[in-house]
Amino acid sequence: MFHVVHFESVDELETALRRESYLADEGLAVAVHLALAMRRPLLLEGEPGVGKTEVAKTLARILDVELIRLQCYEGIDSGQALYEWDYSRQLLYARALQGGEIDAAARVHELFGPEFLLERPLLRAVRSGAGAVLLVDELDRADDEFEAFLLEVLSDFQVTIPEVGTIRAETPPAVVITSNRTRELHDALKRRCLFHWIDYPDLEREIEIIRLRADGVDEELARSVAEAIARIRTMDLLKLPGPAEAIDWARALALLAVRRVDEMSARQTLGWAVKNRDDLRMVESVIGEIVGG
């Protein structure tokens, strides 16, 4: 059915990721490579803004398959993650049929036909199999019970709908799970997954990331932004800026035609890098040191 893209080596995968403007550190490249080769879900943890979600998006592009995203939130249940019947339409249909139907059994069968089935991300991923990358985003936001349910789906990629039957993925899709670690995920789930903690990149890598991701940012601006960001990260802030913030900040500065970030331009645009009021005040008070040097 689908041509399964295969990468011979970690280097090859890293190159493919880079072609799609994603700069993976060595550990991440190994983890992604293994996840694909071993057909295991990949669990990515790390501070917000280090590019966890982006891994799944990029992976979908290089495998040339659809990205199916399941955004988790508190209270999410199987009806929102797996499937739901379209009850209002079923009701209307049943009403429309009331004009003296003879073959009732067939009509009832139709009521649970595919056109009344609302496909949610997990069912869609099972149906697509290798033709998709499934992104389970911010799993730590969902309740524990949902995690157990997800584990069940992830272990056999099989969904049973009583009225329809069992749907099974021939080849499981690539799965990327992200967590911001607001709570610890269960061990059972972790054991199924390959794990990688994405750290903040070092200076040179960050410069490269900014240049890859932000159009119209030259080496000089990228370097000055990365250096300032690195200094901000040494401060005792509530929310440290990630590469995502660095990219946004560089873009904003480029739009203002700034050649390298200085005190004035930093003051005007600091909100792109630091997004908490208390933090902002703290950084502003030492802005000279942040951009200096």
Add this chain to the structure above:
Amino acid sequence: MISGGPADGRQDTAPLEVLAGFGRALRAAGLVVGTDRLMAYCQGAALAAGDDLYWVGVATLVGRREDLPTYNRVFREHFLGAPGPPPVRERPRTTLLQALPLGLKDGDGPQAPELEAAVASAEEILRRKSFSGCTDDELRELARLMARLRVEAPMRLTRRRAPARDGRPDLRRTIRRSFRTGGEPVERAWRARRRKRRRIVFLLDVSGSMSAYSRALAIFAHAALRTDARFEVFSFGTRLTRLTAALQARNPDEALRRAAEDARDWDGGTRIGDSLRSLLDRSGFARLVRGAVVVICSDGLDVGDPAVLKEQMARLRRLAHRVVWLNPLKANPDYEPLARGMRAALPSVDVFASGHDLASLEAIAAAIARL
């Protein structure tokens, strides 16, 4: 699927025994390395080139960021043959608690009827006796009384909906039922948001100035944990310690002994502001506080910067549902919150009470459920 382990023809990877030995070494160092993880590691090692053995292990054998330093050390020792320095195990400084074990018996036997009346009035007296004046025997008795205390948190609405008698229409069940009546929704079903108890987070001041009370308050927290296992207990003096796990022991004596081992700053000075900050900065801890009822037990005698305390209390209040402050000094009718720390904290406190004896703790336990 993947057909082979390390033996399927790629000769540049490490032999199986070396990999398995690495797994054993990690286990010995305290990581949870099951056979499934080890198999994944061998598979991965066969798939990736030899240079990546380190990263293959990170992806397959490590499940938590905290385990990475241990992993790094064992990896160095095992593959690079460089033994790291042996881990130094700090001896916990336990003073107050270990010196005075509570020595409770599990479940006291039934008492003779003629004794009961005398016991009842003795209980009444003890109920109003300040913790600071209690002997060890009396504390033991208090622990027994507190074990009967139910500390219930107020309810909150969750996002989840469940079948209910009224609320919003439940289409799924209504339609299901309508099939029985020929597609006519005669019997209608409803869904309403579920209610869930909030969490209570206890923050116990275990600094020197609170030493007369901290044991009794720890017993109180222990009793509360028995009511609801989702509650959390932290202690602070000069730094913050999570005591929840230690206090989960059934026997209060054992629980307090473990707690004393965990909280090394028992009987030191107080830095409330900094302790609060470390609670709120750790995203895992901050999540525990969100929407919870926070009960701080402290006399507010803070050696830290009051500005820090003020700021952190304001943060705490934004995150928590209600903030309760128990200050034993308040039992004195002449007490006024003049201490700089207490003054800085008060604007962010919803309920300010004493909690110096059992009667006041009982009143507070009842009040919390209505917050």
